Amino acid sequence: MTGMTWTITPEPYDSPAAAALWRAYYTEVSDRWYLLHQGHRTGPDELERQIAADTGAELAPPHGQLLVGRYDGTPAGSAGVRLLDPDTAELTRVFVAEGMRGRGGAALLVAAAEEAARALGARRIVLDTRGDLVEARALYARLGYTETGPHNTDPYAEHWFRKELPPAPAPDATSDPAGSVS
Template sequence: MTSWRLAPESFDTPDATALRRDYYDEVASRYWKRPATSQEIDEGLTNDGVELLTPPTGQFVVGWYGGEAAACGGLLMLDAERAELTRVYLRPAFRGKGGAGLLLDLLESEARLLGASRMVLNTRLDLIEARSLYVRHGYAEIPAYCTGPYVQICYAKDLKPVSVSAPGL
């Protein structure tokens, strides 16, 4: 049986880089309503702040399905309590296989490890599938917490603390 494996990974490994390129290609192509060029993808990824997605300022995660790089996502600590979900992406061939929920779960867990008690995100209105995913996983619409040309709607979710029980209790 094919299964998912997800783990923190550096943003600049070959798998992470290819996933980040695919992510940018998809969101840019949908925005422009035409295929993005390689040059546009390169420009979009240049100085995009991905280097902050490493502890203690963030984390980047890659997911593999049946050994193939299939998903990625990141989180960026905005302050001591809030983490921003960013670059959440599943390659189209791997959608509908349960990986998106697992990816969000791991990113939320990684955010808790960095001290976050709340996850926020911003997205575009045309990214309907992503918005549906966030709502299904407990994210609720909030007032804008940031500005930018692609910030059209914002969501947040309070992260429940991880409960640890002692043996025998």
């Protein structure tokens, strides 16, 4: 399949693509938790209640951003950031659809989310995850995130990570449309 590529763009949190990816993400992580702790998948009523309860509105500008990754034009992954304070963004909803994994999408989504966080003014990015999501923990460690102490009280969070964001590159003085530098 030569020539197939990822494109990552901002997307409204309530768009059809974002909603479908949120449903797929939540279903997968919820089912994993229920199977591990209760021996069965998430019940349909519980699933619908939880999906509806977390709309993703906090991922809307000006204090957040949701990104959707498309592989050869098909929505295949997402990542979101939201400001917790002027210097700190939280990374959330990092997800790549099962059939699209192993194609580099997760690292691209996280990198795009880091850029979005920097554009929101953040100097650091934090996240939490569960212990059973070993793939996520390995990804974050590989991408330079350091495990830290808790930064929230989410009852499902078992691991917390942090990464300092390098400053955005300074604008090139030669690109000044006035052509002058003071």
